[in-house]
Amino acid sequence: EAPRQEGSAAATRVLVVEDDEAVRRYLCRVLRRHGLHVEEAASPAEARHRCEELSGSIDVLLSDMVMPGGSGAELAVHVRTTCPDIGIVLMSGYTEEAFRAEHSLAETLFLEKPFSTDALLAALAHAAALHSGN
Numbered sequence: 397e398a399p400r401q402e403g404s405a406a407a408t409r410v411l412v413v414e415d416d417e418a419v420r421r422y423l424c425r426v427l428r429r430h431g432l433h434v435e436e437a438a439s440p441a442e443a444r445h446r447c448e449e450l451s452g453s454i455d456v457l458l459s460d461m462v463m464p465g466g467s468g469a470e471l472a473v474h475v476r477t478t479c480p481d482i483g484i485v486l487m488s489g490y491t492e493e494a495f496r497a498e499h500s501l502a503e504t505l506f507l508e509k510p511f512s513t514d515a516l517l518a519a520l521a522h523a524a525a526l527h528s529g530n
Contacts, residue, residue: 408524409433411450413443413459413471423458426513432520440466447475447482454482455524458516461488472501483523487511503527 410432414420417438424434435450437443440463447454457475459468468486475482487507503526505519 408455408520409435409450409453410456410458410520411435411437411443411446411454413437413440413457413463413468415439415460415463419460423516426516427520430513430517439463440468440471443471444474447479451479452481454479455528456483456485456520458485458487458520461486461490469501472504476501481527483520483525483527485519485523 410427412420412423412427412434413436414423415438420436420438424436427434435446435454437446440459443457443459447457457472459471461468468488472484472486476484483505484501484503485505485507486501487509489509491508505523507515507519
């Protein structure tokens with residue numbers, strides 16, 4: 397396990413929302429290996445429940461955009477209203493241009509799949525910093 401670095405993504409608690417179990421497990425494993433605290437949800441409904449349950453202790457929501465039972469964008473809007481201090485990173489196989497044309501979520505980062513571990517960690521650190529006042 398990587399050593400924790402103050403002020404980096406390592407201090408971050410992330411809620412990973414991904415309906416594909418293999419992808420979700422992979423993402424969680426990678427994030428834990430880099431010292432992040434990880435919670436997971438398999439659907440938008442489960443994610444909303446986890447956010448309420450963990451109120452105030454999630455730094456960043458990392459969510460797939462397209463899932464059965466709701467979109468990552470809808471989830472982001474809900475989470476932003478209930479937990480305004482949470483950073484949000486949405487990931488999708490669609491392009492960022494297509495995402496931005498359809499959704500106008502301020503201060504929401506977007507990762508186009510496939511992405512590298514470095515790009516993922518950088519996005520999470522940036523999202524956490526945006527909402528921690530750093």
